[in-house]
Amino acid sequence: MDALTGSERGRETLVDLRYAAGLTLDRAAGLLRDFPAGRQLCVSAVKLSALENGRPVTGSPWRDPASTGLLVEPLAKVYGVPMRMVLDAWMRTRPDEPAPALSGARPQAASAAALAAWESLNERQQIYLGEILRDDRMVETEVWMRRVQRLPVPRPAEWRRLPLTLRSAPSLVGYTRLQERLRARGVHDPGAGPTVHALERRGLVKVSEDTVVHPAVGEVGRVLVEVTRRGRAAARAGLSEPRDPDPPAHLLSEWLWGVLARVANAGPDGLGDDELAGRSLFFIGVGYQTKAGGRPSRGFVDSVPVMAPGDTHVAEYRWRLTQLGRQHIQEYADVYRELYPHVSVIGLDSPPTPAP
Structure with missing residues (x-):
């Protein structure tokens, strides 16, 4: 054909x-x-x-x-x-027009795996995970309101990391919002570390640390938690809420989006022929198809010949974005930021400059 x-x-x-x-x-x-x-x-x-x-x-x-x-x-x-x-x-x-807008996927019932992950937690761990999810939602709403008001918004990789504790006496630095949530549920500070690390071992949250300047004590360490997609699914299942819909079929998986981001971040020079290999090409490389007799790839990247000086012969082949690959990134960059906040595309992930 x-x-x-x-x-x-x-x-x-x-x-x-x-x-x-x-x-x-x-x-x-x-x-x-x-x-x-x-x-x-x-x-x-x-x-x-x-x-x-x-x-x-x-x-x-x-x-x-x-x-x-x-x-x-x-x-x-x-x-x-x-x-x-x-x-x-x-x-x-029609490369010069906005892409047709496809409706998002509908929320689906919780999976058995998500429900099993929730039921494997003890009561304290369930409370922690549920409140982390609720705090994540609150921050998401605050970010949405800032966008509506055209205010600067940090990358999702930053704002989804929620302050859990400050490494100083609460009598001096107070409690974080997440701590206040937990205290309202009758869960207090002792045991916070083992609890969140138990959630981290199960792949339900990620724990990190940084430092901030507090007006009362100066520089102080801070523990941050971020709910993962698996953790969000488990909490939704345990709280009897619909699970997050799968990414729409016209978007890439996190794996393929990461590959496309690598090519984009390489700039005009692209990636060397041996730097992009494996199964990803069957899904996004020009000239490939998913399997024998299967559907063609999406054609987001192409192997382009680079000529030697004097155009005497092809010196090498390099993987570069096709026009459609660039269009796809620009059209759906905001959606991918929300879906996969840890995958960055240079030039697209900087916070907007505040209006003068």
Whole structure:
């Protein structure tokens, strides 16, 4: 099929998907009108042709990412491909427009593993984990309010680290908000260290330390805790709350996002050919596919030849971002910051400069 359509794996456009499905413009438009989104957007062969060729499509809904986002799933069903392939092809075809906005995944019931992790904790550990989760939510709300007010916001990797204790007498430095929460539940300081370290050994929280300047005692050590994705899932399960939804299908896993970040952070020079190997290429490298007969990769990175002086021969190959790879990072950077706060992309993770 690649030879017949002339499209390399990981470089498909919208017209390539239609050709691969063996559909004419009229037939594809007719099938799309069977869906509510197709009728809402008044899909026709003329509009579909304009969409595929990067031309403006008549009608105000076509300029609204929320409206065009409703068409991604019908296109995937008509062409017989995953939604992420349609979204990637759309962004390649129309690189100068905002990507269609896809709705987020719905919360799901707690997994058996998360519930088992919660039930393995004693009562004190459960109280700690539950209050850490509640404090994390409160900080998340405060950060959201700052964003609404266009105030500077630190990276999630910073604000998700919650102050647990100050290494000084409470009579001098007081209690942290998290300590106040625990005290209200009848849990006091003795035993805090062993409790949080027991949670850390189970992979439910991360514990770290830093120093701050307190007006009463000067420089003082501080213990910080951060709830992990596993810990959040366990607490939600134990508190009978819906678990966090899995990342939407059009986004990358933490592993693949980390690989893409490595290439992005390498800058224009990219990574050496031997610095990016393994299974990740089958998911994000141009020319690859997930398995024999499987879906093409997303085409976010490509192996680019670097010529020797005088252009006499290829000196080496280096992995660099494709145009779609750059688009994907820019379009979904904020979402990835929330999902995977420990994975940084240089130039995208700096706090905004305060307005003068």
